[in-house]
Amino acid sequence: MKTATTRRAKSNGKRGCLFLAFELGEGSWKLGFTTGAGQRPRVRTIEAKDVAVVLSEIERAKARFGLGKSTRVSSCYEAGRDGFWLHRCLLHHGVENIVVDSSSIEVKRRSRRAKTDRLDVGKLLAMLLRYESGERSVWSVVHVPTVEEEDRRQLHRELMAVKRDRTRVTNRIKGLLTNQGVKVETSAGFLERVDAIHLWDGTSLPKMLRVRLVREWTKVELLTAQIRELDAERELLLKTSTDAAVESVRQLMLLRGIGVNSAWLYVMEFFSWRGFRNRSEIGALAGLTPTPFQSGGTNREQGIGKAGNRHVRAMAIEIAWGWLRFQPTSALSCWYEERFGGGGSRIRRIGIVALARRLLVELWRYLETGALPEGAQLKA
Secondary structure (H helix, E strand, O other), X not given: OXXXXXXXXXXXXXXXXXXXXXXXXXXXXXXXEEOOOOOOOEEEEEEOOOHHHHHHHHHHHHHHOOOOOOOEEEEEEEOOOOOOHHHXXXXXXXXXXXXXXXHHOOOOOOOOOOOOHHHHHHHHHHHHHHHHOOOHHHOOEOOOOXXXXXXXXXXXXXXXXXXXXXXXXXXXXXXXXXXXXOOOOOOOOHHHHHHOXXXXXXXXXXXXXXXXXXXXXXXHHHHHHHHHXXXXXXXXXXXXXXXXXXXXXXXXXXXXXXXXXXXXXXHHHHHOOOOOOOHHHHHXXXXXXXXXXXXXXXXXXXXXXXXXXXXXXXXXXXXXXXXXXXXXXXXXXXXXXXXXXXXXXHHHHHHHHHHHHHHHHHHHHHHHHOOOOOOOOEOO
């Protein structure tokens, strides 16, 4: 591999630090090294997930730039399918690393833009230099959970995935039947009802279609069994676990309008591993913050940011509607009815987003201090 000439004389960066950016791919990784702005990056391509080669390239880069073996190394990569294992591995080997939210990286809007892995790693290096120089708003840094905190998410995420799979198969069955002009309830005893189906001309279902329906229904039964197994596992944890996160789930479930699904999701995805400092951080992480657009005489609202945790955001909207039903005398419900209750359906939908954001803040305070939301009631 040919090495591009590195011009050290034009570098105005800190000589006591080596900067490293990763462009992660499925088969290969690109590594970009530099010691400061104005210096052509040293780019290397290695096999994906080969940590030994990464550490070797770091040592070679230090030697190439004339840095000592104990020189500080600062690195970054975009959050993606590789997750956080690389971050933990780099920290273990003494490399200071940050994981960057991909959607927060600025891109040019002028005409078409060229995009290659080499250009991307150079862009990451340039933004890392800006970040290290004190420009913290250049991008959004991902808060990395611990291995235990990340592992807590597996149960409810698997449960949601299996439910989506069952819904997809059930909808496929309904579509196959609708294509023949018939409608059958997809519940227990489905196959017996299929045997009794007659088409518009009095004939039975075609042979191959019935065989396919049997196979599809077998998938539904398998997925239903998995859902019951996951529900039972979660129920057992709620009864026996002494983990602090599960204790928070039990505390949330004491409130009327908060069930096991929402309480588990809020705690495991949101409250149990993030040290929130204020209400603004809660709204931002949930993606429920407003995005105003003001330029000259133009001043309008573009809606919520949707830049946070999509699982929590969807659940927050659902629980906000339930809060109006199960906690009608609470201060939040009264505020909503006074401000948005007299409007049309569009105004009420806009107001429910504001209620969801406020309710998340109140639930955070409830978990932190034990103070009930004003006017809220506990379950009997």
